[in-house]
Amino acid sequence: MAKINEAAKQQILEICNRYKDEPTPLIMILSDIQNEYGYIPLEVQEIVSKETGISVAEIYGVVTFYSFFSLTPKGKYVIGCCLGTACYVKGGQQVIDKFSEILGIAPGETTSDGLFTLDALRCIGACGIAPAITINGTVYPKMSVGQVPQVVAEYKAKEGVPA
Amino acid sequence: MEKFERILEERGLSEKATVNQVGCFGFCSQGPFVKIFPEDTLYRLVKLEDVEEIIEKDIVGGEVVERLLYVEPLTGEKVSKQDDINFYKKQRRVALRGCGVINPEDINEALGMGAFIGLKRALSMTPQEVIDEVLASGIRGRGGAGFPTGRKWQFAKNSVSDIKYVVCNGDEGDPGAFMDRSILEGNPLGVIEGMVIAGYAIGAQNGYFYVRAEYPTAVKRLRIAIAQAREIGLLGENIMGTGFSFDCHLRLGAGAFVCGEETALLNSIMGKRGMPRPRPPFPAVKGLWDQPTIVNNVETLACIPFILREGAEEFAKVGTERSKGTKVFALGGKVNNVGLVEVPMGTTLRELIYDIGGGIPGNKKFKAIQTGGPSGGCLTEEYLDEPIDFDNLVAKGSMMGSGGAIVMDEDNCMVEVAKFYMEFICDESCGKCTPCRIGTKRMLEILTKITEGNGTMEDLAALEELSQTVSTNSLCALGQTAANPINSTISHFRDEYIAHIVDKKCPAHVCKKLMQYVIDPEKCIGCGMCQRGCPASCITRTDYIAPKHKLASMKIDSSKCVKCGACISTCKFGAIEKR
Helix, strand or coil: CCCCCHHHHHHHHHHHHHCCCCCCCHHHHHHHHHHHHCCCCHHHHHHHHHHHCCCHHHHHHHHHHCCCCCCCCCCCEEEEEECCHHHHHCCHHHHHHHHHHHHCCCCCCECCCCCEEEEEECCCCCHHHCCCEEECCEEECCCCHHHHHHHHHHHHHHCCCCC | CHHHHHHHHHCCCCCCCCCCCCCCCCCHHHCCCEEECCCCEEECCCCHHHHHHHHHHHHHCCCCCHHHCEECCCCCCEECEHHHCHHHHCCCCCCCCCCCCCCCCCHHHHHHCCCCHHHHHHHCCCHHHHHHHHHHHCCECCCCCCCEHHHHHHHHHHCCCCCCEEEEEECCCCCCCCHHHHHHHHCHHHHHHHHHHHHHHHCCCEEEEEECCCCHHHHHHHHHHHHHHHHCCCCECCHHHCCCCEEEEEEECCCCHHHHCHHHHHHHHCCCCCCCCCCCCCCCCCCHHHCCEEEEEHHHHHHHHHHHHHCHHHHHCCECCCCECEEEEEEEECCCCCEEEEEECCCEHHHHHHHHCCCCHHHCCEEEEEECHHHCEEEEHHHCCCECCHHHHHHCCCCCCCCEEEEEECCCCHHHHHHHHHHHHHHHCCCCCHHHHHHHHHHHHHHHHHHCCCCCHHHHHHHHHHHHHHHHHCCCHHHHCCCHHHHHHHHHCHHHHHHHHCCCCCCCCCCHHHCCEEECCCCCCCCCHHHHHCCCCCEEECCCCCCCCCCCCEEECCCCCCCCCHHHHHCCCCCEEEC
């Protein structure tokens, strides 16, 4: 795993410092780090541990418990397919299967070029426009299997990658 | 919205009309909406291209733009006012009050709608009087279990401690439920007011909102609302000059369904793994940082200001004997009017699905309505005239839950639905207790076996036995209710399970291993569209030419077919069917 550079280390210390008046700040610290870097590797957990006095074991336990925290880097574009009941009933599973097929990765995995991560989401509360997907937070309503190749192609074109 | 502002400005109409953003109207399937006051004309499915016409015709000309009005699916009539639409007619808004009317990012609009009058009245009473009022209203927790809110407050008040907390549970995890998100986005101050009243009643000084990180808009608006309330002194020291001090804080979830369970939620606020612990001690005795704490759902707290403002009697006017007031449902699935609806307790399922929901699209046959999310169950046609309340739904084998209501039609396979919920629970089980951790995994394996056509009748018996064990032996509600979807589908749709097991058929043609696509040679005109779209290259031409057609019909090789369904969606002649 990559070594943490000095600038990143300083930023992590700054994040820990943000919440020093809170009684139990661990999850807030980890959320900020996840948002900033996209993942929370062991080296970072060690820094947080030193700074907060919480053992690495406990931090690791929390990181692996919550699905928002990741030990490995996510792709540049995170495609989240909602599989909540309303989306599922309206064909959300077929949509995620199609992404899986086109990108050649299973849900939870990242493509080898680091461009896409495919995630199965539990209800994002967009049941009125089911089935819904999100790409880096942008919601695509009423997805159909037929639209999937086009969506992937759009993002690939944006990156100048041949479809 | 930006376009409205721009054109009004360009045409010098900014004085005459103002543009306002509001929270959700609740009628998702017809969005986006634009409403023009004072006429109260509601336009639906508005597109950017329509903006100019609305300004020209309605705002300037005072005429209604007919083509953007809502059309009742049953009668074909056009309706211009929101209150005249069937979807809204049977609703009664208490928790959703203000949502879709006020600008949630402007505290003055909430104040104009009567916000904090309830708090003012509460602060003029003693804490015990406030609790008595809440008890008298008969309100029960809207998060799922339906525990009387007033009694919970009483326990916390009776616990002796200098430090107490109020927690608002906004970890709305049930797939298919989004009322809490909508309330927080539409009228966050209503929930804050409810929390302050709760704090006053039990003697707390601080409150925590625990909101899913999946709801960024709700989080943003809640942050704004808390800051604005602090600014004008409705949060903080010495509220309304009464000497009572209370402040609110916000905590975000990090993606764990089990954190909706109250003890797990408290652990998560305290920065730990969100795992439940045995109760007692209940949070009202020993909660956040070991101090007495009440945990109330968003919708519950949103009802509290109404009770204090209008009085317990007014709240209890609607509802059934043991379930008072209204309940918000997230109506979804196979129903015309998808959206968020608030109806009096005691409304029947039929009214919910047909009168408000506008029935099932495509004239398909109703099969079941699933309530209560992964902890609930399915109710069939025979229960459609049952009134909805906490106890009645439980008696009929389902539950209220947080209020998700997913309608299913003849195209949904109930074994597959049970498997879907079990996958969810299996994924979200925190792993602390054995019955839930291993039991849900085993149940999922059996369901998978059945949907793949490898199940036996012994498997079905094992499934029923296992569901009994998991229900009675799990630590928290997640495990205790995990088997509900299985129990209710087996009891109402045993024939579907048997069809999968004995006949190796999926009656709804959903389970891929048990169905096939077949081309009807009499209907097929031989155009070959299906062949071009087939990713598995399993469609070939036969020698048979049907009478009246010019080309030979096509045929699917089932052994190669991957059952993606591409052919059926390209065929314009309805010649392909599932068997």
